[in-house]
Amino acid sequence: MARPRKKSILSMQAEISPSIYLIISICSFALFFAAWALIVQSGLVRPIFLPSPVAIVARLWALGADGTLFSDIAASVYRIGVGFIAASVTALAVGVLIGNYRFWDAAIEPFLDFIRYMPVVAFVPLTILWTGTTDTQKFLVIWIGTFFQQALMFMDNIKRVPPDFIGFGRTVGLSDAKIVTKIILPSAAPQIWDTLRISLGWAWTWVVLAELVAARSGLAYRIPVAQRYFQTDTAIGYIVVLGVLGLISDQIMKFAGKRMFRYEAKH
Amino acid sequence: MEKLLIRDLTKTFPAGRSTKDRITVLDNISLTIRENEFVSLVGASGCGKSTLLSIIAGLQSHVFFFKQKTAYEILGPGADRGVVFQSYTLLPWLTARKNVEFALEATGHSKSEIGDIAMNHLKLVGLEPFAERFPAQLSGGMKQRVAIARALSYKPKLLLMDEPFGALDALTRVQMQELLTGVWEREKLTVIFVTHDVEEAVFLSDRIFVMASNPGRVKTIYDVPLPRPRTPDTHRLPEFMQLQAEVLGSIRSEMRDR
Numbered sequence: 001m002a003r004p005r006k007k008s009i010l011s012m013q014a015e016i017s018p019s020i021y022l023i024i025s026i027c028s029f030a031l032f033f034a035a036w037a038l039i040v041q042s043g044l045v046r047p048i049f050l051p052s053p054v055a056i057v058a059r060l061w062a063l064g065a066d067g068t069l070f071s072d073i074a075a076s077v078y079r080i081g082v083g084f085i086a087a088s089v090t091a092l093a094v095g096v097l098i099g100n101y102r103f104w105d106a107a108i109e110p111f112l113d114f115i116r117y118m119p120v121v122a123f124v125p126l127t128i129l130w131t132g133t134t135d136t137q138k139f140l141v142i143w144i145g146t147f148f149q150q151a152l153m154f155m156d157n158i159k160r161v162p163p164d165f166i167g168f169g170r171t172v173g174l175s176d177a178k179i180v181t182k183i184i185l186p187s188a189a190p191q192i193w194d195t196l197r198i199s200l201g202w203a204w205t206w207v208v209l210a211e212l213v214a215a216r217s218g219l220a221y222r223i224p225v226a227q228r229y230f231q232t233d234t235a236i237g238y239i240v241v242l243g244v245l246g247l248i249s250d251q252i253m254k255f256a257g258k259r260m261f262r263y264e265a266k267h
Numbered sequence: 268m269e270k271l272l273i274r275d276l277t278k279t280f281p282a283g284r285s286t287k288d289r290i291t292v293l294d295n296i297s298l299t300i301r302e303n304e305f306v307s308l309v310g311a312s313g314c315g316k317s318t319l320l321s322i323i324a325g326l327q328s329h330v331f332f333f334k335q336k337t338a339y340e341i342l343g344p345g346a347d348r349g350v351v352f353q354s355y356t357l358l359p360w361l362t363a364r365k366n367v368e369f370a371l372e373a374t375g376h377s378k379s380e381i382g383d384i385a386m387n388h389l390k391l392v393g394l395e396p397f398a399e400r401f402p403a404q405l406s407g408g409m410k411q412r413v414a415i416a417r418a419l420s421y422k423p424k425l426l427l428m429d430e431p432f433g434a435l436d437a438l439t440r441v442q443m444q445e446l447l448t449g450v451w452e453r454e455k456l457t458v459i460f461v462t463h464d465v466e467e468a469v470f471l472s473d474r475i476f477v478m479a480s481n482p483g484r485v486k487t488i489y490d491v492p493l494p495r496p497r498t499p500d501t502h503r504l505p506e507f508m509q510l511q512a513e514v515l516g517s518i519r520s521e522m523r524d525r
Contacts, residue, residue: 164352167326170344172373172421182369186360263360263401 051233059233060241068222072238073245075217076207079135083142084203088196091147095154096180109155112148120145120206124213133214138207145206150199157191158184190261197253204246219245270457271300271323271425278318278327278483292318294482300425300459305451307460307468307475309514311522315483316461320429323459324350346374349418353430355410357402357417363389363409364398367417374421388416391450408439412446419454428460432467441499444470448497465515469507470497475514479521487517 009016016024033053039045040052047055063069094112097104123144131137161184169179185192211220219238226234276296279289292315300306308316321327325344357366367385376384389395392412402410411431418426432440448471451458462468468475472491479486491510493501501507 162354162356164354164356165358167321167324167344167352168350168356169373170326171324171346171348171350172370173344173346173375174373178373182373183358187358189360261360264403266403 048230048232056233056237060237072219072222076219079138080203080207083139084200086139087143087146087150091150092154094151095158099155099158112151116148128214138210141210142203142206146199146203153195154192157188157195161187193257200249270302273298291482294484296485298485303455303457305458305471305473307462307472308478309462309465309468309475310478311480311518314478314480316478317429320427320459320461324348324427346421347423348425348427349423351414351418351428351431353433357410357413359402362399362401363394363413366413367420370417371420384420388420392416407435408443426456426458430461452496465511469511470501477514477517486521489514
């Protein structure tokens with residue numbers, strides 16, 4: 001007689017409790033840093049190429065103490081804030097337009113597709129030519145990198161609003177403008193929020209790009225400077241900080257989304 | 268008294284690339300609906316019954332070939348006609364009560380009265396205790412009951428229902444039919460009800476319009492002389508079963524002809 005196979009946490013689709021999940025996640029982080037520390041300790045790689053995790057934490061601590069780290073974070077967060085909001089607002093307006101009107105769909109959508117495939121990186125020299133190495137140039141790079149993708153994703157979010165929702169709005173006599181503000185936008189809001197969350201991740205990449213190429217402050221400005229002086233610990237530390245900031249902003253968006261769209265829950 | 272008069276209504280859809288290629292989905296439809304009448308449109312899928320309903324709702328364009336002057340033409344959607352759709356159209360970010368209030372506000376009711384009207388209509392469909400629930404927390408049948416309450420709340424002259432119970436399970440469906448017939452008998456409404464369920468049509472209606480396809484047209488009109496109020500026992504009346512067989516036969520013969 002065949003016995004039911006014993007379930008292990010490694011078997012496909014096995015259920016895992018939240019605490020076990022957390023422990024496994026923490027272990028993989030610990031494993032990674034332990035392996036890293038071990039490699040440096042063994043002398044396989046020279047610290048100038050790969051400093052130990054402890055050295056990096058110490059370095060970040062020192063940079064935090066003298067204020068450099070926080071002024072760099074402030075500069076980068078300011079740039080991503082303005083650039084991302086500018087991109088999101090303009091993209092949402094365009095997304096609503098192409099999502100609801102066939103005319104604007106025909107006029108704008110193919111054009112967006114065309115620009116979307118142009119590499120953002122190649123625009124960086126042009127943005128410097130147009131706006132110098134100012135903050136406006138950083139906003140512009142972030143805008144170019146995010147707007148075109150966002151506009152198409154917002155369009156898709158808008159197009160997925162059930163047609164009968166709009167039909168209902170018409171039968172109670174709402175105007176087109178009211179249908180957009182009172183039915184289409186609230187209905188698409190959870191998907192729009194997801195799009196914002198995904199595109200915020202990209203915006204981090206674009207602020208890094210803009211600061212690497214031409215900046216006098218910011219997290220990614222510090223990295224090539226550190227490289228020039230062989231401060232590998234600073235460079236790696238800043239990369240980790242960027243990762244952590246990205247993770248924090250993503251978690252904030254996720255949490256806020258859960259709060260705002262609680263009505264979707266079954267209970 | 269006549270409530271709705273349709274004369275020689277034709278609807279075509281584009282077919283193929285040329286703008287001249289069009290298929291006729293509704294061909295010279297003429298029908299009269301009387302005040303406080305419950306009328307069903309039945310027919311095989313593709314006969315244009317839902318299209319006809321959405322034209323009456325004003326959600327689709329249409330062509331009238333006027334042979335006589337009519338007093339009123341459907342120029343677009345409006346609050347004089349309430350629609351209950353087959354798909355769930357409760358706005359998910361609003362509670363049941365707020366959904367009804369949304370319709371009341373949109374149709375120009377003052378803020379001070381909408382709360383009471385909304386609650387009264389939720390009471391009418393037996394959902395008063397669920398007024399503060401969001402649609403995600405309601406069953407399919409409850410959602411459609413709220414949708415009915417919402418469509419009735421602003422007192423439209425005509426209630427248009429497009430297979431409103433089509434997505435529900437068989438038991439809930441029967442319950443909803445009894446609820447609807449009860450509401451209709453109390454409130455005295457004029458209803459046009461689209462369904463492909465003949466039993467449902469016979470149970471609810473005063474008259475049944477059987478539609479035929481290619482092109483969509485009204486084939487036969489049946490009177491339903493069953494006594495009111497209609498109850499679960501109505502289903503067992505011999506007249507009920509005979510009429511059901513007749514209407515079904517009419518739809519079937521049309522399907523064979525094709």
